[in-house]
Amino acid sequence: MLENPRIVIIGGVAGGMSAATRLRRLMEHASITVIERSANVSYANCGLPYHVGGIIPERDSLLLQTPESLHKRFRLDVRVSHEASEIDRTAKTLKVRDLVTGEVETVEWDTLILSPGARPALPPIEGIERAHTLRTVEDADSLIAASANAKRVVAMGGGFIGLELAENFRHRGLAVDLIEAAPQLMAPIDMEMAQYVHEHMAANGVTVHLNRRVSAINVTNVVLDNGDVIDTDLVISAIGVRPDSTLAQVA
Structure with missing residues (x-):
């Protein structure tokens, strides 16, 4: 093992930062x-829907660490607004683009860890570019x-994010229609338990469209698949995520 290895981690939220801080303790x-x-x-990120709803009013309450605090405590070189665009496995280099300035640099590594997380899954439907998603603080700002x-808001997807956003928009007084392709909300739980979720949504004024x-x-x-039309000012896609594996696949 190298005495002073160069470790580069792609992804700086839960997985990537946990790896970085643990590695510092070990090396x-x-x-x-x-x-x-x-x-x-x-x-x-679990607090993002509640920031959108105003229950967590201060944006800074979501930010647990900054590049400066991580450097001071763990001596980590954290580069935000930077995107890894190309991995050269033979040369052990990484092309990194500064999303603010557009500059591209080559970063050398001895060990490379990929922890880019996931991207929102978007259905292939007409007008999907008009839908908002919620994965990052910037997404919350946009919402x-x-x-x-x-x-009025239409939320597609009856999982955790869809339900939490529906709850928070109702907290703000907006009318909410929740669209779910399955016969129940919260697919991981059984139908008997889901009935309590359905009743809670109805009691709080959320209009749920199942199947x-x-x-x-x-x-x-x-426009729904049965031809029904729902007027709305805002559409949110919360139907799930897909692994962000593009960089690894082309490496």
């Missing part, structure tokens, strides 16, 4: 660099801005 003299596409690292004057899919997203409405 005092290693050079550890973390590359993160978004502008923030180590944030409380807050887009919903500032909204009165339905959105077939098109227009400027002022969505």
Whole structure:
């Protein structure tokens, strides 16, 4: 093993930052660099829907660490707003682009760890580019801005994110239609337990559409697969995620 290895980690949220801090405890003299596409690292992503809903009013409450605090405590070189674009396994180099300046640099590594997380899954439907997703702090910023004057919201997906966003938009007083392709919300639980979720949604004013899919997203409405049209000011896609494995596949 090298005495002072150069370790590069792609991804600086839960998995990547946990790996970085653990490696520092195990390898005092290693050079550890973390590359993160978004502008923030180590944030409380479970709190994002509640920030959108105003229950967590301060954005800074979501930010657990900063590049500066991580460097001070763990001597980590954390580069936010940087995207890894190409891995050369033979030369052991990584092309990294600064998303602010556009500059590209080559980073050398002895050990490379991939922890880019996941990307939102988007259904192949007309107008999907109009839908918002929620994975990062920047996504939350975008949702807050887009919903500032909204009165109606359509959320696609009856899992954790869809339900939490429905809850939080109702907390803000918006009308919410929740579209779920399955015969129940919260697919991991059995139907008997899901009934309590359905009742809770109805009691809080959320209109739930089960066994339905959105077939098109227009400027002022969505069209369901049975032809029903729902007027809306904002559409959210929360149907799940897919592994962000593109970089690894082409390496």
